[in-house]
Amino acid sequence: MDYLKLFENIIKKHSFLCVGLDSDIEKIPAFLHTEKDPVFEFNKRIIDATHQYAVAYKPNIAFYECYGVKGWTSLESTVRYIKINYPDLFVIADAKRGDIGNTSKMYAKTFLENLPFDAITVAPYMGEDSITPFLSYNDKWVVLLALTSNKGADDFQYHDEDGIKLFERVLSVSQTWGTINNMMYVVGATRAETLRDIRKIVPDHFLLVPGVGAQGGSLEDVARFGMNDKCGLLVNSSRGIIFADNTENFDKVAGEKAKEIQVEMERHLAERKLI
Numbered sequence: 374m375d376y377l378k379l380f381e382n383i384i385k386k387h388s389f390l391c392v393g394l395d396s397d398i399e400k401i402p403a404f405l406h407t408e409k410d411p412v413f414e415f416n417k418r419i420i421d422a423t424h425q426y427a428v429a430y431k432p433n434i435a436f437y438e439c440y441g442v443k444g445w446t447s448l449e450s451t452v453r454y455i456k457i458n459y460p461d462l463f464v465i466a467d468a469k470r471g472d473i474g475n476t477s478k479m480y481a482k483t484f485l486e487n488l489p490f491d492a493i494t495v496a497p498y499m500g501e502d503s504i505t506p507f508l509s510y511n512d513k514w515v516v517l518l519a520l521t522s523n524k525g526a527d528d529f530q531y532h533d534e535d536g537i538k539l540f541e542r543v544l545s546v547s548q549t550w551g552t553i554n555n556m557m558y559v560v561g562a563t564r565a566e567t568l569r570d571i572r573k574i575v576p577d578h579f580l581l582v583p584g585v586g587a588q589g590g591s592l593e594d595v596a597r598f599g600m601n602d603k604c605g606l607l608v609n610s611s612r613g614i615i616f617a618d619n620t621e622n623f624d625k626v627a628g629e630k631a632k633e634i635q636v637e638m639e640r641h642l643a644e645r646k647l648i
Contacts, residue, residue, distance in 0.1 A: 374463055374491055374512060376554045379579065380603045382428045382461055387639040387648055389604050390631060391429035391465070391581065393611030394419070394451065396436050402619050412437070412447040415623075417454055419615050422628035426635035429463040429607050430455060431581075449488060456489045463491050463607070465516060465581070471496035471503050478506040485510045492516050494559060494581075497543050501550050508551050515556050519543050520571070522561025522584040544574045553577045560599070562608070565591060568598035576601060583609040585634075592634065596641035604647060610634060 383389050394416055398406075401415040408414040420430065432451060437444035455462055470480040470493065477495075484493045485507065492514035495507055507515045520530055520540040530540045537545075544558065560571055562584035571580070580599055585592050585608050592608060599606050614634075618626035642648045 376579070376603070379428070379463060382463070383604045383642070384648055386426070386428055386635070387642060388426055388428055388635040389606045389608055389638055389642075390427045390634050391431050391463075391607045391609040392419070392423050392427045392614055392631065393467070393583070393609045394430055394432040394436075394615065395611045396432070396447075396615065398436075398440070400616055400619075402621065402623050404621060410443075410447055410450065412444070413450040413454075415615075416447070416451045418624040419627050420451075420455060420459070422624040423614065423631040424459045424462065426628070426631040427462065429465060429609075431465040431467045431609055431611075433611075434466055434468040452488055452490060464489070465514075466490040466493040469494050469496055469518065471499055473499065474502045474506060477503050481507045481510065485513045492557070494518060497547060501547075504547070504550055508555055513555065515551060516581050517543065517547055517556060517558050519558040520560045520564060520567060522563040526561070526564075541570075541574060544571065548575065548578075553579070557581055557607070559583065562591065562595050565594035565598055568595065572599065572601065577603070577605070579605050579607060581607045581609065583611075585610050585613075592637055592641075596638075600641065600645055602645075602647075604642065604645075608634075608638070 396412050396416055398412055405411045405414050432448060437448040452464055455464055466484040484490045494516045495504060496518050532539045557579035560580045560582055562582045582595050595608055614627050614630045617630045
């Protein structure tokens with residue numbers, strides 16, 4: 374899926390919502406534990422209830438690989454279910470990989486070849502040769518960690534040298550590695566005011582913005598500071614949607630929460646005259 378196709382889906386659905394599938398088995402409704410694959414059943418029902426309001430899904434790999442083969446089975450079943458039933462949806466492996474070339478090549482093979490993900494989150498700390506293997510796949514994306522929303526981001530990401538912060542250097546240098554068609558950036562919603570400066574460096578790239586909802590980020594601020602003339606945003610919400618209810622109606626409630634966000638996104642798109 375290229376840049377324009379992603380933008381077309383946003384316009385078609387009046388939404389730039391990414392639903393995070395941080396599917397912690399300890400938090401899913403208890404009645405699902407009798408299923409053969411409780412996590413996949415949970416994900417399936419969440420996806421069926423929210424797909425009309427979302428343009429992307431983002432399974433957090435940690436919640437799957439911690440259970441070994443069973444977890445990988447749940448993950449693969451989830452991704453293939455999306456691709457078979459809702460092929461227009463963009464699916465991101467939130468894996469945060471990043472290592473020397475040969476290792477990165479194997480990580481890329483895992484998520485972009487053997488599993489049908491459209492994109493993978495990657496840490497840029499080890500530089501260009503750790504990123505290049507992920508960019509060798511046509512119609513696949515690297516989502517580079519630029520500015521995260523956790524407290525520890527202050528330890529390194531805001532380090533200033535000669536007036537240039539580390540996250541700003543990541544944004545500037547990495548643009549020579551990829552294009553707007555295969556690279557986007559993670560920018561946390563809880564630091565939405567920085568999006569104005571980020572857009573001066575990467576005006577056209579898509580930004581994946583986690584932290585809206587349960588983490589306290591403001592969709593209003595993200596849209597105001599981060600939206601460009603092709604929207605340029607995928608805003609992720611996880612817990613605020615998937616764990617909004619713990620009863621047998623959890624999927625219905627998740628759909629309602631997703632719709633609430635989509636309606637607000639529709640307003641922002643309309644204000645920018647994109648729809």
